[in-house]
Amino acid sequence: MTSTHTAQCHCGQVKITCTGEPYPVFMCNCTLCQRRTGSPVHIGAWWPMEDVTIEGKTKAFTRTTGEQGREVTFNFCPDCGTSIWWGGQTQGDHPLVGYYGIAGGCFADPEFPPPTHSVYERTKHPWISAPDGIPCFSSTFDDPSVMAEIREKMQKR
Numbered sequence: 064m065t066s067t068h069t070a071q072c073h074c075g076q077v078k079i080t081c082t083g084e085p086y087p088v089f090m091c092n093c094t095l096c097q098r099r100t101g102s103p104v105h106i107g108a109w110w111p112m113e114d115v116t117i118e119g120k121t122k123a124f125t126r127t128t129g130e131q132g133r134e135v136t137f138n139f140c141p142d143c144g145t146s147i148w149w150g151g152q153t154q155g156d157h158p159l160v161g162y163y164g165i166a167g168g169c170f171a172d173p174e175f176p177p178p179t180h181s182v183y184e185r186t187k188h189p190w191i192s193a194p195d196g197i198p199c200f201s202s203t204f205d206d207p208s209v210m211a212e213i214r215e216k217m218q219k220r
């Protein structure tokens with residue numbers, strides 16, 4: 064049987080059901096995610112869009128992100144404010160096109176798969192450590208070889 068993971072916002076109005084295991088799972092230490100989540104580190108877990116069901120109403124906030132000035136739209140619960148999903152682009156050549164990112168903390172599951180990559184370590188709080196052996200980046204992961212590896216692993220899942 065295929066596993067499912069279920070995320071919800073703080074009040075429970077938004078519920079997201081994901082089939083299978085996420086890949087990649089980023090821990091992001093950037094200052095924008097720190098403000099957005101109210102937490103020093105954000106966990107972003109990615110699934111192909113067809114494996115994700117989103118229920119409930121959300122509002123969107125778009126920000127320009129990273130050195131490339133890419134626009135990312137974050138979707139949050141209008142009742143409780145939890146920033147719960149983003150991505151969902153269907154066009155472009157970024158490896159995460161066709162994928163939804165879901166906030167790892169919204170699964171509230173201690174068994175949730177750990178991060179596979181750590182990004183924006185230059186603004187990481189010094190007491191936070193990435194899991195042993197995962198690739199860590201001072202800013203984003205936009206190195207062509209890393210992008211290629213992520214893309215390859217995504218196609219295999």
Ligand SMILES: [Zn+2]
Pocket residue numbers: 072073074075076077140141142143144145
């Ligand atoms: Zn809510």
Ligand SMILES: [Zn+2]
Pocket residue numbers: 091092093094095096097105183
């Ligand atoms: Zn971030």
